[in-house]
Amino acid sequence: MDVTIIHREVVWVILGMGLVTYVPRWFPLVLLSRRNLPQWLIDWLDLIPAAILSALLVPELVTNGMPRHMSLWQPELWVAIPTFIFALKTKSLGGTVVVGMALFWLVQSII
Protein backbone atom coordinates (compact mmCIF):
# COMPACT_ATOMS: atom_id res chain seq x y z
CA MET A 1 0.00 0.00 0.00
CA ASP A 2 1.20 3.47 -0.87
CA VAL A 3 1.37 5.24 2.46
CA THR A 4 3.08 8.32 1.03
CA ILE A 5 -0.36 9.31 -0.20
CA ILE A 6 -1.20 10.59 3.28
CA HIS A 7 1.47 13.29 3.00
CA ARG A 8 -0.93 15.36 1.01
CA GLU A 9 -2.61 18.68 1.80
CA VAL A 10 -5.86 16.88 2.52
CA VAL A 11 -4.31 15.48 5.69
CA TRP A 12 -3.86 19.02 7.00
CA VAL A 13 -7.46 19.79 6.05
CA ILE A 14 -8.57 16.73 8.03
CA LEU A 15 -6.44 17.70 11.05
CA GLY A 16 -7.88 21.22 10.99
CA MET A 17 -11.41 19.88 10.66
CA GLY A 18 -10.79 17.54 13.59
CA LEU A 19 -9.57 20.36 15.80
CA VAL A 20 -12.40 22.80 15.07
CA THR A 21 -14.93 19.99 15.56
CA TYR A 22 -13.51 18.68 18.82
CA VAL A 23 -13.10 21.97 20.67
CA PRO A 24 -16.82 22.95 20.64
CA ARG A 25 -17.65 19.40 21.78
CA TRP A 26 -15.12 19.44 24.60
CA PHE A 27 -15.16 22.98 25.94
CA PRO A 28 -18.67 23.17 27.51
CA LEU A 29 -18.42 19.71 29.06
CA VAL A 30 -15.20 20.52 30.87
CA LEU A 31 -16.09 24.12 31.64
CA LEU A 32 -19.69 23.71 32.81
CA SER A 33 -19.95 20.24 34.31
CA ARG A 34 -18.53 20.92 37.78
CA ARG A 35 -20.33 24.20 38.31
CA ASN A 36 -23.69 24.98 39.77
CA LEU A 37 -25.43 26.54 36.84
CA PRO A 38 -28.21 29.07 37.48
CA GLN A 39 -31.68 27.56 37.17
CA TRP A 40 -32.61 29.65 34.11
CA LEU A 41 -29.59 28.31 32.24
CA ILE A 42 -30.48 24.71 33.14
CA ASP A 43 -34.05 25.34 31.94
CA TRP A 44 -32.74 26.93 28.76
CA LEU A 45 -30.35 24.07 28.04
CA ASP A 46 -33.19 21.62 28.65
CA LEU A 47 -35.09 23.15 25.72
CA ILE A 48 -32.09 22.98 23.37
CA PRO A 49 -32.45 19.32 22.27
CA ALA A 50 -36.02 19.75 21.01
CA ALA A 51 -35.00 23.01 19.33
CA ILE A 52 -31.89 21.63 17.64
CA LEU A 53 -33.50 18.44 16.38
CA SER A 54 -36.38 20.41 14.94
CA ALA A 55 -34.02 22.95 13.36
CA LEU A 56 -32.06 20.10 11.79
CA LEU A 57 -35.10 18.20 10.61
CA VAL A 58 -37.76 20.62 9.35
CA PRO A 59 -35.67 22.42 6.68
CA GLU A 60 -34.70 19.00 5.27
CA LEU A 61 -38.39 18.17 4.88
CA VAL A 62 -39.72 21.34 3.27
CA THR A 63 -36.78 22.89 1.41
CA ASN A 64 -34.50 21.72 -1.35
CA GLY A 65 -31.61 22.76 -3.53
CA MET A 66 -28.65 25.11 -3.22
CA PRO A 67 -29.53 27.88 -2.45
CA ARG A 68 -32.51 26.47 -0.63
CA HIS A 69 -36.06 27.04 -1.82
CA MET A 70 -39.42 25.83 -0.52
CA SER A 71 -40.39 22.44 -1.88
CA LEU A 72 -43.53 20.97 -0.35
CA TRP A 73 -44.13 18.34 -3.03
CA GLN A 74 -41.12 16.23 -2.26
CA PRO A 75 -41.11 12.67 -0.88
CA GLU A 76 -39.02 13.83 2.12
CA LEU A 77 -42.08 15.61 3.54
CA TRP A 78 -44.74 13.05 2.66
CA VAL A 79 -42.76 10.07 3.89
CA ALA A 80 -42.16 11.97 7.13
CA ILE A 81 -45.86 11.81 8.04
CA PRO A 82 -46.23 8.01 8.33
CA THR A 83 -42.70 7.83 9.76
CA PHE A 84 -43.69 10.37 12.40
CA ILE A 85 -46.82 8.42 13.30
CA PHE A 86 -44.83 5.17 13.49
CA ALA A 87 -42.25 6.79 15.77
CA LEU A 88 -44.97 8.30 17.97
CA LYS A 89 -46.76 4.95 18.36
CA THR A 90 -43.74 2.68 18.82
CA LYS A 91 -41.04 4.99 20.27
CA SER A 92 -38.61 2.68 18.50
CA LEU A 93 -35.57 4.41 17.02
CA GLY A 94 -34.38 1.39 15.08
CA GLY A 95 -37.86 0.60 13.79
CA THR A 96 -38.38 4.20 12.71
CA VAL A 97 -35.12 4.22 10.74
CA VAL A 98 -36.05 0.98 8.97
CA VAL A 99 -39.64 2.07 8.25
CA GLY A 100 -38.57 5.54 7.08
CA MET A 101 -35.93 4.14 4.73
CA ALA A 102 -38.30 1.50 3.34
CA LEU A 103 -41.09 4.02 2.72
CA PHE A 104 -38.70 6.49 1.10
CA TRP A 105 -37.27 3.78 -1.11
CA LEU A 106 -40.78 2.69 -2.07
CA VAL A 107 -41.92 6.22 -2.90
CA GLN A 108 -38.77 6.93 -4.90
CA SER A 109 -39.16 3.77 -6.95
CA ILE A 110 -42.80 4.66 -7.72
CA ILE A 111 -42.02 8.21 -8.83
Place this chain on the structure above:
Amino acid sequence: MSDSVSPPKKHDFKTSILQGLSAAWPICLGYIPIGLAFGVLAQKAGLHPIEIMLMSILVFAGSSQFIAVSMLSTGAGAVSIIITTFAVNLRHLLMSSSLSVFMGNATRKKLSLFAYGVTDESFAVNHTRFSQKIWGLNQALVVNHTANITWIVSSVIGGYSGQFIHEGAFGIDYALTAMFICLLIFQLRGRLYVITAVIAGVVAVILSLITPGSSYIVLASIFAATIVLGIKKWMLR
Protein backbone atom coordinates in the same frame (compact mmCIF):
# COMPACT_ATOMS: atom_id res chain seq x y z
CA MET B 1 -32.37 4.39 49.21
CA SER B 2 -29.08 5.87 48.12
CA ASP B 3 -29.48 3.80 44.97
CA SER B 4 -32.33 5.94 43.78
CA VAL B 5 -30.23 9.09 44.15
CA SER B 6 -27.48 7.89 41.85
CA PRO B 7 -28.83 4.96 39.86
CA PRO B 8 -25.85 4.58 37.48
CA LYS B 9 -23.63 3.44 40.37
CA LYS B 10 -25.43 0.17 40.88
CA HIS B 11 -24.63 -0.94 37.34
CA ASP B 12 -21.50 -2.95 36.90
CA PHE B 13 -19.19 -2.82 33.91
CA LYS B 14 -20.94 -5.50 31.88
CA THR B 15 -24.41 -4.06 32.47
CA SER B 16 -23.23 -0.63 31.34
CA ILE B 17 -21.90 -2.09 28.11
CA LEU B 18 -25.10 -4.03 27.41
CA GLN B 19 -27.29 -1.01 28.17
CA GLY B 20 -25.10 1.20 26.01
CA LEU B 21 -25.21 -1.27 23.13
CA SER B 22 -28.98 -1.64 23.28
CA ALA B 23 -29.31 2.14 23.08
CA ALA B 24 -26.68 2.44 20.34
CA TRP B 25 -27.83 -0.11 17.78
CA PRO B 26 -30.44 2.09 16.07
CA ILE B 27 -27.78 4.77 15.63
CA CYS B 28 -25.45 2.19 14.12
CA LEU B 29 -28.21 1.00 11.82
CA GLY B 30 -28.49 4.54 10.51
CA TYR B 31 -24.73 5.09 10.34
CA ILE B 32 -23.94 2.01 8.25
CA PRO B 33 -25.66 3.17 5.04
CA ILE B 34 -24.62 6.78 5.59
CA GLY B 35 -21.03 5.82 6.38
CA LEU B 36 -20.95 3.65 3.26
CA ALA B 37 -22.39 6.50 1.20
CA PHE B 38 -19.82 8.89 2.63
CA GLY B 39 -16.98 6.48 1.83
CA VAL B 40 -18.23 6.13 -1.74
CA LEU B 41 -18.41 9.90 -2.26
CA ALA B 42 -15.04 10.47 -0.60
CA GLN B 43 -13.42 7.86 -2.78
CA LYS B 44 -14.97 9.46 -5.86
CA ALA B 45 -13.61 12.83 -4.69
CA GLY B 46 -10.13 11.30 -4.73
CA LEU B 47 -9.58 10.40 -1.08
CA HIS B 48 -7.53 7.33 -0.24
CA PRO B 49 -9.21 4.88 2.19
CA ILE B 50 -6.55 5.82 4.78
CA GLU B 51 -7.58 9.45 4.45
CA ILE B 52 -11.24 8.46 4.71
CA MET B 53 -10.46 6.56 7.90
CA LEU B 54 -8.45 9.47 9.25
CA MET B 55 -11.32 11.87 8.60
CA SER B 56 -13.91 9.58 10.20
CA ILE B 57 -11.66 9.12 13.24
CA LEU B 58 -10.61 12.74 13.71
CA VAL B 59 -13.78 14.55 12.67
CA PHE B 60 -16.61 12.06 13.30
CA ALA B 61 -19.36 14.44 12.20
CA GLY B 62 -21.32 13.17 9.24
CA SER B 63 -22.78 16.23 7.60
CA SER B 64 -19.54 18.23 7.81
CA GLN B 65 -17.64 15.29 6.30
CA PHE B 66 -20.02 15.18 3.36
CA ILE B 67 -19.68 18.92 2.88
CA ALA B 68 -15.87 18.78 3.14
CA VAL B 69 -15.68 16.04 0.54
CA SER B 70 -17.86 17.94 -1.89
CA MET B 71 -15.78 21.07 -1.31
CA LEU B 72 -12.57 19.08 -1.86
CA SER B 73 -13.89 17.78 -5.14
CA THR B 74 -14.66 21.31 -6.33
CA GLY B 75 -11.12 22.37 -5.40
CA ALA B 76 -11.96 24.55 -2.40
CA GLY B 77 -9.08 25.78 -0.23
CA ALA B 78 -8.09 24.26 3.11
CA VAL B 79 -9.02 27.34 5.14
CA SER B 80 -12.51 27.65 3.69
CA ILE B 81 -13.18 23.95 4.28
CA ILE B 82 -12.02 24.19 7.90
CA ILE B 83 -14.09 27.34 8.55
CA THR B 84 -17.15 25.70 7.02
CA THR B 85 -16.60 22.62 9.19
CA PHE B 86 -16.39 24.83 12.27
CA ALA B 87 -19.64 26.59 11.36
CA VAL B 88 -21.48 23.36 10.59
CA ASN B 89 -20.31 21.70 13.81
CA LEU B 90 -20.76 24.65 16.14
CA ARG B 91 -24.12 23.19 17.16
CA HIS B 92 -22.18 20.63 19.23
CA LEU B 93 -21.35 23.52 21.55
CA LEU B 94 -25.03 23.69 22.49
CA MET B 95 -25.30 19.91 22.79
CA SER B 96 -22.28 19.58 25.06
CA SER B 97 -23.56 22.46 27.19
CA SER B 98 -26.89 20.70 27.49
CA LEU B 99 -25.22 17.40 28.43
CA SER B 100 -22.86 19.03 30.94
CA VAL B 101 -25.77 19.38 33.38
CA PHE B 102 -25.71 15.60 33.92
CA MET B 103 -21.97 15.10 34.25
CA GLY B 104 -21.67 15.47 38.02
CA ASN B 105 -18.10 14.94 39.19
CA ALA B 106 -16.78 13.09 36.17
CA THR B 107 -13.04 13.37 35.62
CA ARG B 108 -11.68 15.62 32.91
CA LYS B 109 -10.19 12.59 31.18
CA LYS B 110 -13.54 10.85 30.95
CA LEU B 111 -15.26 14.03 29.83
CA SER B 112 -12.67 14.52 27.11
CA LEU B 113 -13.27 10.99 25.89
CA PHE B 114 -17.03 11.54 25.98
CA ALA B 115 -16.83 14.90 24.20
CA TYR B 116 -15.21 13.23 21.21
CA GLY B 117 -18.36 11.24 20.50
CA VAL B 118 -21.01 13.95 20.84
CA THR B 119 -23.06 13.83 17.64
CA ASP B 120 -26.65 14.78 16.83
CA GLU B 121 -27.71 11.17 17.30
CA SER B 122 -25.71 10.15 20.38
CA PHE B 123 -26.60 13.46 21.99
CA ALA B 124 -30.32 12.88 21.57
CA VAL B 125 -30.18 9.24 22.68
CA ASN B 126 -28.05 10.03 25.74
CA HIS B 127 -29.88 13.22 26.70
CA THR B 128 -33.24 11.45 26.70
CA ARG B 129 -31.92 8.79 29.07
CA PHE B 130 -29.96 11.19 31.28
CA SER B 131 -33.07 13.29 31.81
CA GLN B 132 -35.04 10.16 32.72
CA LYS B 133 -32.31 9.53 35.33
CA ILE B 134 -31.66 6.03 34.02
CA TRP B 135 -28.26 6.80 32.51
CA GLY B 136 -24.65 7.24 33.54
CA LEU B 137 -21.51 8.43 31.81
CA ASN B 138 -20.33 4.84 31.27
CA GLN B 139 -23.40 3.88 29.26
CA ALA B 140 -23.17 7.15 27.36
CA LEU B 141 -19.52 6.43 26.52
CA VAL B 142 -20.51 3.02 25.15
CA VAL B 143 -23.18 4.66 22.96
CA ASN B 144 -20.74 7.26 21.62
CA HIS B 145 -17.92 4.89 20.86
CA THR B 146 -20.04 2.12 19.40
CA ALA B 147 -21.52 4.67 17.02
CA ASN B 148 -18.02 5.99 16.34
CA ILE B 149 -16.59 2.57 15.46
CA THR B 150 -19.58 1.83 13.22
CA TRP B 151 -19.08 5.14 11.43
CA ILE B 152 -15.36 4.59 10.90
CA VAL B 153 -15.70 1.01 9.67
CA SER B 154 -18.61 1.68 7.33
CA SER B 155 -17.02 4.78 5.81
CA VAL B 156 -13.79 2.87 5.10
CA ILE B 157 -15.74 -0.04 3.58
CA GLY B 158 -17.57 2.52 1.44
CA GLY B 159 -14.21 3.89 0.36
CA TYR B 160 -13.07 0.47 -0.80
CA SER B 161 -16.30 -0.70 -2.36
CA GLY B 162 -17.55 2.58 -3.78
CA GLN B 163 -18.33 1.39 -7.25
CA PHE B 164 -20.65 -1.39 -6.08
CA ILE B 165 -23.28 0.74 -4.34
CA HIS B 166 -25.38 3.05 -6.40
CA GLU B 167 -26.79 6.24 -4.99
CA GLY B 168 -30.25 6.23 -3.42
CA ALA B 169 -30.46 2.47 -2.95
CA PHE B 170 -32.56 1.10 -0.05
CA GLY B 171 -33.69 4.58 0.95
CA ILE B 172 -30.21 5.36 2.30
CA ASP B 173 -30.84 9.07 1.82
CA TYR B 174 -33.63 8.96 4.36
CA ALA B 175 -31.88 7.14 7.23
CA LEU B 176 -30.82 10.29 9.07
CA THR B 177 -34.11 12.08 8.48
CA ALA B 178 -36.07 9.14 9.92
CA MET B 179 -33.67 9.05 12.87
CA PHE B 180 -34.18 12.75 13.54
CA ILE B 181 -37.96 12.31 13.42
CA CYS B 182 -37.85 9.71 16.19
CA LEU B 183 -35.20 11.53 18.22
CA LEU B 184 -37.33 14.67 18.10
CA ILE B 185 -40.35 12.75 19.37
CA PHE B 186 -38.25 11.51 22.32
CA GLN B 187 -37.60 15.14 23.19
CA LEU B 188 -41.23 16.29 23.07
CA ARG B 189 -41.80 15.65 26.77
CA GLY B 190 -44.45 18.32 27.31
CA ARG B 191 -46.17 21.32 25.83
CA LEU B 192 -43.19 23.67 26.23
CA TYR B 193 -40.95 21.30 24.25
CA VAL B 194 -43.51 21.06 21.46
CA ILE B 195 -43.76 24.86 21.27
CA THR B 196 -39.97 25.08 21.23
CA ALA B 197 -39.73 22.56 18.41
CA VAL B 198 -42.41 24.32 16.35
CA ILE B 199 -40.75 27.72 16.72
CA ALA B 200 -37.29 26.29 15.99
CA GLY B 201 -38.59 24.45 12.92
CA VAL B 202 -40.36 27.47 11.44
CA VAL B 203 -37.49 29.85 12.15
CA ALA B 204 -34.95 27.34 10.80
CA VAL B 205 -36.88 27.04 7.54
CA ILE B 206 -37.10 30.82 7.13
CA LEU B 207 -33.42 31.34 7.97
CA SER B 208 -32.30 28.46 5.75
CA LEU B 209 -34.08 30.16 2.83
CA ILE B 210 -32.57 33.61 3.37
CA THR B 211 -29.09 32.85 4.71
CA PRO B 212 -26.31 30.80 3.13
CA GLY B 213 -24.64 27.88 4.89
CA SER B 214 -25.95 26.10 7.96
CA SER B 215 -25.87 28.84 10.60
CA TYR B 216 -29.67 28.60 10.68
CA ILE B 217 -29.44 25.49 12.91
CA VAL B 218 -27.71 27.24 15.80
CA LEU B 219 -29.54 30.56 15.36
CA ALA B 220 -33.01 29.01 15.22
CA SER B 221 -32.29 26.78 18.24
CA ILE B 222 -31.05 29.65 20.40
CA PHE B 223 -33.96 31.81 19.31
CA ALA B 224 -36.61 29.18 20.06
CA ALA B 225 -35.18 28.15 23.44
CA THR B 226 -34.84 31.78 24.52
CA ILE B 227 -38.35 32.76 23.43
CA VAL B 228 -39.95 29.77 25.14
CA LEU B 229 -37.97 30.31 28.35
CA GLY B 230 -39.11 33.94 28.24
CA ILE B 231 -42.73 32.87 27.84
CA LYS B 232 -42.37 30.42 30.72
CA LYS B 233 -40.89 33.04 33.06
CA TRP B 234 -43.50 35.57 32.05
CA MET B 235 -46.36 33.14 32.69
CA LEU B 236 -44.99 32.17 36.10
CA ARG B 237 -44.84 35.78 37.27
